Amino acid sequence: xxxxxxxxxxxxxxxxxxxxxxxxxxxxxxxxxxxxxxxxxxxxxxxxxxxxxxxxxxxxxxxxxxxxxxxxxxxxxxxxxxxxxxxxxxxxxxxxxxxxxxxxxxxxxxxxxxxxxxxxxxxxxxxxxxxxxxxxxxxxxxxxxxxxxxxxxxxxxxxxxxxxxxxxxxxxxxxxxxxxxxxxxxxxxxxxxxxxxxxxxxxxxxxxxxxxxxxxxxxxxxxxxxxxxxxxxxxxxxxxxxxxxxxxxxxxxxxxxxxxxxxxxxxxxxxxxxxxxxxxxxxxxxxxxxxxxx
Amino acid sequence: xxxxxxxxxxxxxxxxxxxxxxxxxxxxxxxxxxxxxxxxxxxxxxxxxxxxxxxxxxxxxxxxxxxxxxxxxxxxxxxxxxxxxxxxxxxxxxxxxxxxxxxxxxxxxxxxxxxxxxxxxxxxxxxxxxxxxxxx
Numbered sequence: 001x002x003x004x005x006x007x008x009x010x011x012x013x014x015x016x017x018x019x020x021x022x023x024x025x026x027x028x029x030x031x032x033x034x035x036x037x038x039x040x041x042x043x044x045x046x047x048x049x050x051x052x053x054x055x056x057x058x059x060x061x062x063x064x065x066x067x068x069x070x071x072x073x074x075x076x077x078x079x080x081x082x083x084x085x086x087x088x089x090x091x092x093x094x095x096x097x098x099x100x101x102x103x104x105x106x107x108x109x110x111x112x113x114x115x116x117x118x119x120x121x122x123x124x125x126x127x128x129x130x131x132x133x134x135x136x137x138x139x140x141x142x143x144x145x146x147x148x149x150x151x152x153x154x155x156x157x158x159x160x161x162x163x164x165x166x167x168x169x170x171x172x173x174x175x176x177x178x179x180x181x182x183x184x185x186x187x188x189x190x191x192x193x194x195x196x197x198x199x200x201x202x203x204x205x206x207x208x209x210x211x212x213x214x215x216x217x218x219x220x221x222x223x224x225x226x227x228x229x230x231x232x233x234x235x236x237x238x239x240x241x242x243x244x245x246x247x248x249x250x251x252x253x254x255x256x257x258x259x260x261x262x263x264x265x266x267x268x269x270x271x272x273x274x275x276x277x278x279x280x281x282x283x284x285x286x287x288x289x290x291x292x293x294x
Numbered sequence: 295x296x297x298x299x300x301x302x303x304x305x306x307x308x309x310x311x312x313x314x315x316x317x318x319x320x321x322x323x324x325x326x327x328x329x330x331x332x333x334x335x336x337x338x339x340x341x342x343x344x345x346x347x348x349x350x351x352x353x354x355x356x357x358x359x360x361x362x363x364x365x366x367x368x369x370x371x372x373x374x375x376x377x378x379x380x381x382x383x384x385x386x387x388x389x390x391x392x393x394x395x396x397x398x399x400x401x402x403x404x405x406x407x408x409x410x411x412x413x414x415x416x417x418x419x420x421x422x423x424x425x426x427x428x429x430x
Contacts, residue, residue, distance in 0.1 A: 041308035048304055048373050052337060052366050151306040151377065216324050216338035225339055226364060229377070236306055 004279070007272040011265060018261035024090065025254035032183060032247035038149065039180065039240040046233055053196075053230060059212070059219050067220070069162075069227040072195030073171045078115045080138075080170035081105060082161070082193075084177035084238055085125030086246040087143055092253030094178060094186065094246055095124040101188045102129065102176055106136075117170060121157065121239070138169070145239060151232070154239055158232030165194055177238040178245035184252050186245035193234055196227065297331035300371045301347060303358065305379055311358070317348040318372050320365050329372040336367040342422035344382060344429065345374060357382040359426045361419045378419075385427040393420045 002010075057070070083102050085095045102118070102125075109116050118133060120126035120140035130137060139160065145153050164170060173194040178186040215222055301318050303311040319328045321343030327336075340363045349355035363376035397417040404410035 038307075042306055044302075044309045045304045045306045045375060048302075048366065048375055052364060052375070055337065154306075155377075213335045213337050216322055216327075216336060221323075222337060222339055222364070233306060 002271075002275070004272065004275055007268060007275065011268045011272065014261050014264050014268065018258055018265065021254045021257040021261060025251055025258060028247045028251040028254060032244060032251055035149075035240070035244035035247050036180070039237075039244050042236065042240055046237055049226075049230055049233055053226065055213055056215075056219060056223050056226065057196075059215070067224050067227055069165065069194055069231070070196045070223070073168070075171045076114070078117065078170040078172070079109050080117045080119055080161075080164070080173045082119045082121065082157075082173065082175040082235075082238075083125045083129065084175060084242045085120070085122035085128075086242070087123040087146075089124060090253065091246055091250035092256075094249035094253075095122075095128065097186070097188050098176060098178060099125055099128045101190065103132075105174075105176070105190065106133070119161070122242075138164075145243060149239055149243055151236055154236030155232040157239075158228065158235045161193070161231060161235070162228050170194075175235065175238050177242045178249070180241045180244040180248060183248040186249055189241075191234065191238065193231055196230070299329055299331050299333070301329075302371070302373045303345070303360075303379060304373065304375050306377065310376075310379055311347075313347075315347050315349055315355075316351050319346040319348075320372070320374060321345065321360075322365065329367050332369045333367050333372070335369070336365075338365050338367075339363075340365050340374060340376070342419045344426045357426075357429075359385060359423055361423070382426050382429070385423055387424070387427050390420060390424050390427060394424060 081102060083098060085098050089095070106116050106118075116136055118129060118137045120129060120137055121142075121144055123142045126137065126140045126142070141157060144157075161173060165173070172192065174190050174192050176188065176190045179189040181187050298314040298316060299318065301311065301313055301315045302309065317328055317330050319326055320338070321341050322338040323341045324338070326343075327338070340360060342361050343359070345358045345360055346354045347356040347358065359380055359382050360374065360376040361378035363374060366373045366375075394417070397413060397420055400413040401410060401417055404413050
């Protein structure tokens, strides 16, 4: 039986834990709002880019050819997985879900006899994957977007991806990240970056008037400079989604933790009161029986 | 004047500008082009330079420096996708001059061809920025 003092200490420590988790929840909530706003603000560019790309792909696709970033190297022997996780923990299943998906893909690709390389963004994913696949990790970046996520962060990663592609280090590149659905649900998404999957629907290939676009200087030149940028944009989008998801996941996790701590405090307080009561009763009995014995 | 062009300037981080204007002049890679209502559909790359926005036909209402990007033009709309953009008036001349010196060094120091090309591209952007700052 724990003494009263032990119980008091335990209640005290659970209370301070609760304070921390509820503060973290609040911080995550405000960061989430900011991350969501940022993701919102980045959307127009990505949308316009997609439209331009679709019309270009339509124009180039009909003549055949196109840069290798779009058509691929022709092989699919070496796969590069870009794993986007967070730098910090305490965010529920956020990082676990990503690494689990990565392992699943890794296994299925290896079973098909492909070679897999890993590009880790974020400390948690790297630490987790390093245990089993240290030799597959070709690159890892950490502390991305600190203090604030900017396009420069994404274009640094995008630039590195392109360098590796030009050097022939991989054939297919897929980014795995948590897509932000809502504060309580994040969806693990795998998006293929290289070669670029064909845009959906070729209706977009024509401007509203029905006329065909003119290109300046020409399709290939535009495509050649647009594709690397598109890659950076896609990476940027993944980073933004992941940042918003991370805060959402942390908010939910900390909310649960705060609630659990509350329950624990209630239980401990009950035990504490009972023990105190029992002690008082026992002391009274001792006094009374002592008096009777006289 | 009845007809206007919907001009949009978008950066990856946010929508910078969206307004109805009479004309915009965009620095295309193959030369500047003006966009008036009912322009033929066009997609062009943009070189580092200054976009001039004409609210009315007579005068330039805004000058914006862009460090390259893309322009998509249709009959009603002109969309410029720029990675870096700022009003010409906000360019810090001294910062640009410093940047120019640094980049010139980078070009001189570059060891490999890709490094040199990257440094030269950055230098060209800085030069265009300086020219833009001087033009007002």
